[in-house]
Amino acid sequence: MTSALQTNRPGAAFPFDNSYVGLPRRFFAPQVPTPVAEPWLIKLNEPLAAELGLDVAALRRDGAAIFSGNLVPEGAEPLAMAYAGHQFGGFSPQLGDGRAILLGEVVGRSGRRFDIQLKGAGPTPFSRRGDGRAAIGPVLREYIVSEAMFALGIPATRALAAVTTGEPVYREEVLPGAVFTRVAASHIRVGTFQFFAARGDTDGVRALADYVIDRHYPALKEADNPYLALFSAVSELQASLIARWLHVGFIHGVMNTDNMTVSGETIDFGPCAFVDAYDPATVFSSIDQHGRYAYANQPGIGQWNLARLGETLLPLIDEEPDGAVDKANGVIRSYGERFQTHWLAGMLGKIGLAGEEDGDLELVQALLSLMQAQGADFTLTFRRLSDLAGDETAEPSFAASFREPEACAPWLAQWHGRLSRDPQTAAERSMAMRSVNPAFIPRNHRIEQAIEAAVENGDFSLFEALLTVLAKPYEDQPGFAAYMEPPKPSERVLATFCGT
Numbered sequence: 170m171t172s173a174l175q176t177n178r179p180g181a182a183f184p185f186d187n188s189y190v191g192l193p194r195r196f197f198a199p200q201v202p203t204p205v206a207e208p209w210l211i212k213l214n215e216p217l218a219a220e221l222g223l224d225v226a227a228l229r230r231d232g233a234a235i236f237s238g239n240l241v242p243e244g245a246e247p248l249a250m251a252y253a254g255h256q257f258g259g260f261s262p263q264l265g266d267g268r269a270i271l272l273g274e275v276v277g278r279s280g281r282r283f284d285i286q287l288k289g290a291g292p293t294p295f296s297r298r299g300d301g302r303a304a305i306g307p308v309l310r311e312y313i314v315s316e317a318m319f320a321l322g323i324p325a326t327r328a329l330a331a332v333t334t335g336e337p338v339y340r341e342e343v344l345p346g347a348v349f350t351r352v353a354a355s356h357i358r359v360g361t362f363q364f365f366a367a368r369g370d371t372d373g374v375r376a377l378a379d380y381v382i383d384r385h386y387p388a389l390k391e392a393d394n395p396y397l398a399l400f401s402a403v404s405e406l407q408a409s410l411i412a413r414w415l416h417v418g419f420i421h422g423v424m425n426t427d428n429m430t431v432s433g434e435t436i437d438f439g440p441c442a443f444v445d446a447y448d449p450a451t452v453f454s455s456i457d458q459h460g461r462y463a464y465a466n467q468p469g470i471g472q473w474n475l476a477r478l479g480e481t482l483l484p485l486i487d488e489e490p491d492g493a494v495d496k497a498n499g500v501i502r503s504y505g506e507r508f509q510t511h512w513l514a515g516m517l518g519k520i521g522l523a524g525e526e527d528g529d530l531e532l533v534q535a536l537l538s539l540m541q542a543q544g545a546d547f548t549l550t551f552r553r554l555s556d557l558a559g560d561e562t563a564e565p566s567f568a569a570s571f572r573e574p575e576a577c578a579p580w581l582a583q584w585h586g587r588l589s590r591d592p593q594t595a596a597e598r599s600m601a602m603r604s605v606n607p608a609f610i611p612r613n614h615r616i617e618q619a620i621e622a623a624v625e626n627g628d629f630s631l632f633e634a635l636l637t638v639l640a641k642p643y644e645d646q647p648g649f650a651a652y653m654e655p656p657k658p659s660e661r662v663l664a665t666f667c668g669t
Contacts, residue, residue: 182224183285185244185273189355192380195373197248202238202270203291203301205346207335209233211629212312212636214329217352221277221285221329228330236330236350238270238290245272249293253367254360254427255477257461262367264360264427265295268303271356282384284356285329289348304344305333306620307667309632311349311438313619317611317639318435323413324406325435327352345624354434357381359478360427366481374481385432396485397496404475404504406433411471412511415464416519417610418444418547422454422665424462424470426477440665442613445655447540447547453613455664468512472504518605519551520584521558521598522591532583539580543571546655551606558588559599607642608653611635613662615652 189197210233218225234240241247249266256264270290276282288311289303308331318325334346357377365373378396382389392398410433414421421428422440430436440454449465457463462470479497487493516533517525540550550570556563564581568574593601619631638649646652656662 182227183242183244183273184222184275185242185246186276186282187244187246187273188282188384189250189271189274189284189380190246190248192376193373195251195370196377197250197271198265198294199247200249200270200293201241201247202287204239205237205334205336205348207333208237208239208348209333209335210236211309211331211333211347212328212632214316214327217327217329220279221275221283221352223275232330233332236287236332237334237348238287242272247272249295250356250361251295251364252358252360252427253364254358254425255363255474256425256427257457260363260367263295263364264297265364266293266356267296267299268293268301269351269356281354284351284353286351286353286356287348288351289334289346300338302334302336302338302346303349304338304340305347305623306344307439308347308349309620309623310441310616310665311351313616313632313635313639314438314441314611315351315435316636317642318419320640320642321417321607321610323417323419323435324410324433353430353436354432355381355384355430356436357431358427358436359429359431359474359481360425362431362478362481363426371484375485378482378485381431394486394496396482397487397500400475400479400482400486400497401500401503403431403433403478404500405507407471407475408468408504408507409433409511410435411467412508412515414467415512416515416605417607418447418464420444420451420453420462420464421467422452422457422462423667424467424474426474429471429474431478439667442662442665443610444547445612445661446544447537447550449537449541453662453665455666468505468508471508472501475504476501515605518601520554521588521593521602523593523598523601524591526590529587532580532587535580535583539571539577543573543576545570545572548607548610549653549655552603552608552653555599555602555606558602559595604643608645609638609642609649611639612652612656613665614656614660617662 213228213232215225218228231240247270249270251265253262254264269286269288272285274282274284292301312328312331315325315328329352330350332348336346337343338346382399386402389395389398420442428437442453444451451464452460483493486496553567553570557567568577571577615635619635622628622631638652
């Protein structure tokens with residue numbers, strides 16, 4: 170066990186190639202992690218470590234020290250990033266990494282650049298009187314959900330490691346401390362742009378935009394208006410991302426502008442959750458008292474957040490203010506069309522349609538309305554529909570998803586009529602549907618069970634089992650069939666919490 174901070178130790182090799190630290194000093198604050206008492210490695214994501222070109226053997230040996238912040242590996246240049254943000258609609262001009270420290274960047278075997286960041290590694294200049302620490306529950310939740318999102322094919326930050334610290338953290342109760350290591354294409358947010366715009370620092374906004382273009386959108390350097398093209402590219406990625414959230418019933422829970430990346434990845438899995446019984450007004454986050462970030466509100470909030478990004482870019486888009494506003498508004502207006510295109514295409518795939526014709530939107534909406542009225546489980550309903558597409562004898566199983574099984578008969582008649590005009594064979598259709606309708610999601614009650622076992626008993630077996638199941642969400646796994654089931658009434662999770 171390691172308790173004292175160590176730096177530049179040979180053998181704990183990361184191929185760091187840091188670029189963010191080369192930006193002006195006002196973009197971040199240098200900050201080394203604060204050592205912890207008795208770090209213990211819960212989990213190392215060895216396949217991801219290998220993809221990143223890390224020394225897996227060194228991480229097995231020294232991972233507890235490295236991922237707790239006790240050992241800063243050679244080449245790291247740890248820092249806390251500055252950013253601002255709208256939180257539930259109210260603007261905070263300075264937020265920043267209050268409990269996260271960016272160790273540095275690596276270029277993986279794919280040639281892509283990634284950040285490696287510790288969450289819960291101690292206070293920073295942006296901690297706002299917080300302790301900079303994390304409890305084990307939020308660490309396990311983020312590990313589980315981020316890896317599940319990756320397996321579902323949804324762009325998201327990844328989990329590299331989780332460690333316990335051997336120290337308590339004090340929230341409403343005393344909890345075991347932990348540190349989470351996150352991998353991201355970058356941690357640049359809408360709120361990062363807002364930080365400089367709020368200070369009238371147009372040079373800072375420009376430097377950041379140029380950095381983002383270089384790092385994420387290098388082809389845009391040749392555009393007639395690179396900054397407008399950047400805004401459009403970010404808008405497109407967010408429209409696609411949020412549509413994909415809705416396709417699997419995901420609720421982010423806290424879509425503040427400081428939680429929206431410009432790289433198009435899902436980030437910050439604090440109070441996130443997945444819908445069980447379908448209801449578009451579903452909210453889990455304990456701090457979302459008015460449903461601002463409810464399931465069905467997420468597309469509109471995405472547009473609202475993008476409008477805030479557009480405001481920061483106006484001086485770069487056009488020197489003439491009215492012209493800049495007109496151009497930015499054009500991107501904002503197109504977001505709605507982009508989202509609808511992505512969402513409908515995904516929903517048509519979920520009900521087994523290879524093409525689109527008039528009336529398909531209404532067919533999708535009719536199913537969702539039926540599911541809501543009948544309390545049908547979102548994930549199971551679509552998975553069972555996938556089975557029914559290839560096997561008519563599966564109809565009773567599909568009908569059982571509804572409170573009144575006979576209620577689905579009129580919709581099924583319309584669906585079968587529509588399928589008769591679709592070019593796919595039954596086998597092709599069922600296979601395609603099963604590739605987009607998961608059997609397994611990180612159900613909220615299962616996550617809570619894994620967290621409770623870890624907190625109360627130091628038992629990580631449920632955590633490991635969840636990771637095993639969720640690594641193959643689209644495959645039948647008979648040995649884990651119970652993980653497909655929605656919660657019993659006594660198991661329902663009605664509220665989820667931030668990790669601060």
